[in-house]
Amino acid sequence: MKTVVVMVAGVxxxxxxxxxxxxxxxxxxxxxxLSRIAEGVVDRWVDGRVTRVDLAHGCVSCxxxxxxxxxxxxLAGRTVVLHLDPALEPEAVCIALPADAVHVASVIxxxxxxxxxxxxxxxxxxxxRGLGASGDDERTVAQVVVGHAEFADALxxxxxxxxVRTEAVLDRVAPGVPRQELSxxxxxxxxxxxxxxxxxxxxxLLRGLPLEPDGPVxxxxxxxxxxxxxxxxxxxxxxxxxxxxxTRGRVWVATQPDMALWVExxxxxxxxxxxxxxxxxxxxxxxxxxxxxxxxxxxWDPYYxxxxxxxxxxxxxxxxxxxxxxxxxxxxxxxxLAEGDFTADPFAHNSKEEAS
Numbered sequence: 001m002k003t004v005v006v007m008v009a010g011v012x013x014x015x016x017x018x019x020x021x022x023x024x025x026x027x028x029x030x031x032x033x034l035s036r037i038a039e040g041v042v043d044r045w046v047d048g049r050v051t052r053v054d055l056a057h058g059c060v061s062c063x064x065x066x067x068x069x070x071x072x073x074x075l076a077g078r079t080v081v082l083h084l085d086p087a088l089e090p091e092a093v094c095i096a097l098p099a100d101a102v103h104v105a106s107v108i109x110x111x112x113x114x115x116x117x118x119x120x121x122x123x124x125x126x127x128x129r130g131l132g133a134s135g136d137d138e139r140t141v142a143q144v145v146v147g148h149a150e151f152a153d154a155l156x157x158x159x160x161x162x163x164v165r166t167e168a169v170l171d172r173v174a175p176g177v178p179r180q181e182l183s184x185x186x187x188x189x190x191x192x193x194x195x196x197x198x199x200x201x202x203x204x205l206l207r208g209l210p211l212e213p214d215g216p217v218x219x220x221x222x223x224x225x226x227x228x229x230x231x232x233x234x235x236x237x238x239x240x241x242x243x244x245x246x247t248r249g250r251v252w253v254a255t256q257p258d259m260a261l262w263v264e265x266x267x268x269x270x271x272x273x274x275x276x277x278x279x280x281x282x283x284x285x286x287x288x289x290x291x292x293x294x295x296x297x298x299x300w301d302p303y304y305x306x307x308x309x310x311x312x313x314x315x316x317x318x319x320x321x322x323x324x325x326x327x328x329x330x331x332x333x334x335x336x337l338a339e340g341d342f343t344a345d346p347f348a349h350n351s352k353e354e355a356s
Contacts (some may be wrong), residue, residue, distance in 0.1 A: 001077040002103045006191065007093065009084045009148045011108030011119065011141070012129070014182065016156050017083035020108070023187040024079050031083040032063055035130075042067065045083075060087060060137070064096045073101050075194040086131045089144055091151040094197060108193050109152035110182070111145070114159035116168045119145045120173075120245055121316060123268030142267025146246055149174045154193035158182040165316050168217035169245050172314045175208045201262050201275035202292050205249055205312045213320075220320045222327050225304050226337065227254040232330035234346040239326040240265045243318030249311030250275050254332050255345040257281070263311060274348065280305025285325065 008017040021029040033043040042063050055062045090107045119141050127142050128183045150173050178193050211219050230253040240247045247265040257279035264271045279296045296306040313323055
């Protein structure tokens with residue numbers, strides 16, 4: 001029998017996890033306080049009772065592996081309201097939890113509308129903010145708070161409305177995700193929100209995202225078939241860090257025709273990782289998701305196969321025309337593609353790169 005988990009995430013102090021816990025009869029409220037994780041110490045709260053957990057290594061992954069997962073396994077058949085520490089991202093936690101023992105029924109994110117947009121567009125690291133990050137954790141507050149909103153099944157908004165751009169940005173970061181006001185919380189409706197979580201690096205990127213601009217808030221949907229020049233792309237990435245809330249997408253560079261790179265930015269933080277091989281570089285498709293096969297076949301190019309650039313960039317201050325022009329200028333020319341002579345590849349040895 002699996003443990004059912006209702007996950008509640010947020011940076012600001014809030015009572016939502018406790019409200020959900022009270023509303024679900026027989027549930028267990030669990031929270032890990034990571035404020036001392038750099039010392040190898042985590043405080044675990046279970047229904048208000050605190051236990052000190054000493055870790056072999058002071059890191060988020062150790063907290064999940066050494067304490068949270070065994071705890072959830074021990075609560076098989078129960079419902080756990082998991083109040084995430086601000087340093088924890090629900091997507092990473094969901095990926096880490098064992099599917100054979102845990103079912104994540106709902107992910108709720110609590111956002112303070114008075115500060116969320118400033119956090120989502122800033123450059124401050126978790127450590128600088130004092131949010132319990134370990135010494136080697138280079139994530140920014142922006143990456144975490146945008147991830148909270150983007151991965152949630154439902155949003156709870158607290159604070160008074162401020163910057164009118166906040167709602168427009170949320171329409172694009174979390175399109176179609178139901179929102180509630182903290183002042184009029186309806187827990188059954190929160191728990192009934194449809195699942196919004198699964199992400200696939202090769203899946204659709206727009207997901208109902210509005211393309212029409214709303215004041216200064218707008219979306220760039222950049223697509224092209226030809227590859228990027230590796231050095232020019234590396235230089236062009238700076239355009240995704242100024243006046244931009246969020247970038248997500250897959251790209252390919254001329255020096256690595258088999259592999260797709262995943263590009264993801266939030267505020268002043270950027271991540272680049274290996275998204276896997278293009279199907280054009282795969283001989284056996286038997287283990288490939290059927291939906292991905294269909295999407296690839298529908299857009300198959302006789303020369304490039306399924307290789308394609310696709311980036312979705314949500315801006316709040318930047319020029320969409322400048323972003324489009326900068327990315328397009330980083331594509332290889334016909335002459336460069338014919339010659340195939342590229343002197344350097346900044347992405348050759350850092351496909352797991354993080355920069356800010």
